[in-house]
Amino acid sequence: MRVSGTTSTGTSRRLHLPTRTMATAVVCLPAGTPPDALAALATATLTARGQATTGVLPHFDTHTRRTGKLLDYWNGLTSGGPINLLDLHGMRTRAAVDAAAAWLLWQQVVAGTRPAQPFWAFADRSASDPHRYPLARAQADYLSQPRVLAMRAYNAMPGHAIPLPPSALEAFQAGYGTYVNLAWLAAVPGDGLAPQPGGWLTTRSQRLADVLDYLTTANARLTQVPRDAHLVALASPA
Known part of the structure; x- marks a missing residue:
């Protein structure tokens, strides 16, 4: 999920240092939109929302x-x-x-390691006192945790079909059910949702609570979209 400076209601929040940037934005467009206009209208919708x-x-x-009713079918x-x-x-x-397969694999990879702190915990400490605890040290301390090292070592081996991204550490540690549910919730709205008639939804930070807040709101909004309305997915620069 993308780190954003606003909540889904537009309230200003302090930025948390990100662990990844938004990759997928989903735009809702009205029923009756011609297929050949979907890309242009979705792009204009995101631009109007500052994305x-x-x-x-x-x-x-x-x-x-x-x-023939779809955009770039393949x-x-x-x-x-x-x-x-x-x-x-x-x-x-x-x-x-x-997600179920990934979590079971993760459990095997990190077996015997203690729970680790997510990156935002180190980033927040750095943000509160950057001179005594610079960001470079925060990143090094995060990456040197035994559980994170186990994930990185696994990912470094070639030929793995299932990666274990350290950015998902907090979600992995929340347990099997939470990790699977998060994957279900994230499958459609991706990292940001532009509903109709207006607004922009994304997560406030990489904290798991904020990610879950976004996904809950986004999926609730998607259930309200008419079945003949359109959804368009756009890539956002990393």
Whole structure:
């Protein structure tokens, strides 16, 4: 999830140092939007909300044969189209299954290590006293924790089908059920959601509580979108 300086209601918040940047933004567009206008309108919607984009992204699963209504359909994936032609249930189910396998693997990789602090804990300490505790030291202290080292060592070995990103440390440590549920919730809205008629939703920080707050709000908004409305996925620069 992207680190943002605002909440979903627009209230200003102090920035937390990020562990990754937004990659996927999902834009809601009205029913009846012509397929050849989806990309331009989605880009204009993000721009109006102060968000940059590098173009459309193949994010959604679909099994429809009505590919003329979709944006950039290829091999079962599309960058957007009417919700009733997108396989959102399948996306969420597959994300949960993949997350279950990743968590079980993670448990084996970190076996015998003590729980580690997430990066934001070190970053907050650095932000409060950057002279005595500079960011470079905060990063080194975070990365040198035995549990994080175990994840990094696993990721460094070639040929792994399932990566274990250290940025997901707090979610992994929250337990199997939480990790799987988070994957289900994140499958469709991605890192940021632009609903209609306005607004912009994203996480305030990389704290797990803030990520969950965003995903809960975003999925609640998605349930309110008509089935004939459109969703379009856009890539945001890293």
